[in-house]
Amino acid sequence: MKTFIIALKIFLFFTILTGIIYPLIVTGIAQLVFPGKANGSFIVKDNVTIGSELIGQQFDSIIYFSSRPSAIGYNPLPSGGSNFGLTNAKLKHSVDSLTKHFIAFNQLDINTKVPSEMVFASASGLDPHISSEAAMLQVNRIAKARNFNEIQKQELIQCVKTFTEGPQFLILGQERVNVLLLNIKIDKIK
Amino acid sequence: MTTQDVIQLLVFFALLIGLTPVLGNYMFKVFTGKKHFMMPVLGWLERLTYKFIGVKPDEETNWKSYTFGLLMFNLIGFIFVFLLQMLQAYLPMNPAHLSNVSWHSAFNTASSFVTNTNWQGYAGETTLSYLVQMIGLAVQNFVSAATGVAVLIALVRGISRKTTDKIGNFWVDLTRSTLYVLLPLSILLAIALVGQGAIQNFKHFETVQTIQGAQQVIPMGPVASQEAIKQLGTNGGGFLNANDAHPFESPTPFSNLLVMFALLIIPAALTFTYGKMVGSTRQGWAIFSAMMILLLAGLSISLYAEYSSNPIFGHLHLMEGKETRFGITNSVLFSVITTDVSCGAVNCMHDSLTPLSGMVAMINMMLGEVIFGGVGAGLYGMVIFIILTVFIAGLMVGRTPEYLGKKINAFEVKMAIIAMLAPNLVILLFAAWASASTVGLSSLNNAGPHGLSEILYAFSSAAGNNGSAFAGLNANTVFYNLTLGFGMLVGRFGVIIPVLAIAGSMAEKKITPMSGGTFRTDNSLFIVLLIGVILIVGGLTHFPALSLGPIVEHYLMNMGITF
Structure with missing residues (x-):
């Protein structure tokens, strides 16, 4: 009984x-020092929250850079991947059709090597990034869909370059482009 | 792999090896009651704890009272977490109005968090309120890790003391590891993670109007504080379903490096603490080396498998279930260390790993979570293997086996065998049951040998108190919630109780002075023997099952066969 009381008290x-x-201490410091980040890095445009910098969105329109395939259709409740094993026929089928779609959608040469992140679904289903290589392959299609002239197209390419983040501190992680930030930017090309 | 990948790996391991003695030495001071730099800062809180619970810190107990206190404490935690989930709809801090959890899921989650497993049959953001995550789960993240450390420290006392029945005071060990180790490190890590973009708030879920005109409801919550302790305490249960793959838990490659480091550093540093406490840092480094060799072997196989091409996908990088910002190397490294250490957090979906890297993850768990292993738990598991190694070596040369001057007798060997059999029985029996019953098979997400792997992985994870999953398996069913929940309890307390019994029995023994004939346990011969014993025991137990799962899948994949 004595042990039980001690156990109960220490548990309390x-x-x-x-x-x-x-958690309150951490929240207090976080809200004081990094309020934007602690609250979700949201982007507000004309008083409307249009997304979080960190959370990917579904982009399949012809005028935007496409985001990665997502097993949850970019609906974060709940997050997750496909959980297909590599010998799952559904995965093979999906990769084949996504490859064909990427080539057709972007009017690329049939033998183009499609970057692998564009045909494989991400882990979180909310991956905000693609590689700069994958973005570059989409430039022609977007420029055409938006009736861009050569100067505007160069601006588009410049956007991809500006938004390409190298590995963090030069060595960590992979080179990548944030699709949401990039698409917000290209909407401003006049 | 690129040069940059190799540099990342080198940086990671250099940090780990460099900081092992630093943290190890600090924990040595903490657990032996010596003066350390956090004492002036938090000493008052420690004294307040003892005053509040009415315990004299220098009053030590025998192994039975120690175990009884531990079990009582964990039982209270279990009941509390269970009830919280069953009642969350009536409790505050539930802005998403989540309903009460089913009894079997609540049982599973309570077992899971009390045993430091953090297996999750549920999806965090759509199942549990902020209140349950904070005062239910996060508390267990701290105290289940602290329980593991306490058991280890009690075992070391048993080994290093002589002719006494006292192995320490459970409440003191629990308090010190929470206050001086887990809490300060968690605060630092949590703030650093928010600096990278992890969220930390109590807001309602945010509805955003996406660029293409859809609505996206984004979950919020005190994520970073939970994230920090779930890594440091080798718990692994994410606030959000995608765990460390979720950009709100680990937004950048640097946050990824931090959380990977956090999940390994305490188990690694404890080997140094161990060496200091038994009076020879060489003993600690020998254990560290054995663990590191096994880790690097697993990592090499996994990297090789993930970077190999196969006839199904040709030369595509295998990015299924992986995040762009981490890439393949960081995902593979994470999958290996999170299963070495019984953390179970993931930054890629293990179900979509190649068959061989999935197998490495499984073997890491099947070997008993001793490759660094859970906080405290990995090292006491390793001591069990050391006892067996010493015993086998003793048999070979015909001498009474000794470890650090203590004779190993029938009692210790019996207890060691129980501690070793308990988790393995869970894996083999339950996996057999699941794969031979409709109720077990109906949860599968993948057909063919990969289906068996999903089942094997689940029970290995439960028994090893790891918590990661081949998450395609729908484990939120009565069958899996109960079998896995029970498996976790057996895998935890079926090891802790024999370990504490060994601690008690060792403490009572005399210490035989070293002589020329003493079998050394700090040289490379011993490291090789120890690794041999671990691999033989684990290999013999699980090779047949593995050959029907990942091994056959590997060959079928290389023949281009899909299911």
């Missing part, structure tokens, strides 16, 4: 300390 003590005080 740690519940308050690590379950309430700890």
Whole structure:
């Protein structure tokens, strides 16, 4: 019985300390030092929240850079991947049709090597990035769909280059382009 | 792989090896009650804890009272987490108005978080309220990790003391590891993660109007604080379903490096603490080396498998279930270390790994989570293997086996065998049951040998208290919630109790002074023997099942066969 009381008391003590005080301390510091990030890095345009910098959106329109395939259709409730094994026929089928679609949609040469992130679904289903290579392959199609002249098209290419992030601190992770930020930017090309 | 990939790996391991003695030495001071730099900062809180619970910190107990306290404490935690989920709809801090959790899922999740497994049959953002995540799950993230450390420290005392029945005070060990190790590190890590973009708030879910005119409801919550402790405590249960693949949990490659480092550093540093406590850092480094060799072997196989081409997908990089910002190397490294350490957080979907890298993840868990392993748990699991190795070596040369001057007798060997059999029985029996019953098979997401792998993975993860999954398996059913929940409890307490019994029995023994004939446990011969014993035990137990799952799938994949 004595042990039970001690166990109960210490459980209560740690519940308050690590379950309430700890997250509150972290929230307090986070909201003070990094308020934008702590609240989800949202992008507001004309008083409307149009997305989070970190959360990918579905882009399949002809005038936008396409985002990666997503097993959840970019609906974050809940996040997740396809969980297909590599010997799953559905995965093979999906990769084949996505490859054909990417080539046809972007009017590319039939033998173009399609970047793998454009035919494989991401882990979170919310991957905000594609490779700059994948973005470049889409430039012609977008320029054509938007009736861009040569100067505007060069501006489009420049956008992809500006939005390409190299590996963090030169060594960490992969080169990538944030599709949402890029698409917001190209809407401003006049 | 590019040069940049190799540099990333080198940076990661250099950081790990460099900081192991630093944190290890600090934890040595914490657990032996010596002065350390956090004492002036948090000493008052430690004293307040003892005063509040009415315990004298220098009063030590025998192994039975120690175990009883531990079990009582964990039982209370279990009941609390279970009830919280069953009642969350009536409780505050539930802005998404999530309903009460089903009894079997609540049982599974309570078992999961109390046992430091953090297997998740549910999806965080659509199942559990902020309140349950905070005062239910995050608390267990701290205290289940602290429980693991306590058991380890008690075991080390048993080994290093002589002719006493006292192995320490559970409440003191629990308090010190929470206050001085987990809490400060978690605060630092959580803030660093928010700096990279992880979220930390109590807001309602945010509805956004996307560029293409759709609506997207984005979950919010105190993610970073939970993320930090779930890595440091080798828990692994994500606030959000996609875990560390979710941009709100790990938004950048740097946050990825931080969380990978966080999940390995405490188990690694504890080997140094162990060495200091038994009076020879060489002993600690020997264990560290054995673990590191197994880790690197697994990593090499996984990287090789993921970078190989196969007839199904040709030369495409295998990016299914992986995030662009991390790329293949970081995803593979994460999958290997999260299963070495019984963390179970993921930054890529393990179900979509190549058959061989999926197998490496499974073997890491099947070997008993001793390749660094869970906080505390990995090292006490390793000591079980050391006892067996010493015993086998003793049999070979015909001497009474000894470890660090303590004679190993029938009792210790029996307990070690129980601790080893408990998780393996769970894996083999339950996996056999699941793969031979309709109720087990109906949850599969993949056909062919990969289906068997999904089942094997689930029970290996539960028994090893890992928590990662081949997440295609729909485990939120009565059958899986109950079998996996039970498996986790057996895998945890079926090891802890024998380990504490060994601690008690070792403490009572005399210490035999070293002599020329003493079998050394700190040289490369011993490291090789230890690795051999681990691989033989694990290999013999699980090779037949693995050959029907990932191994046959590997060959079929290379013949271009799909299901």
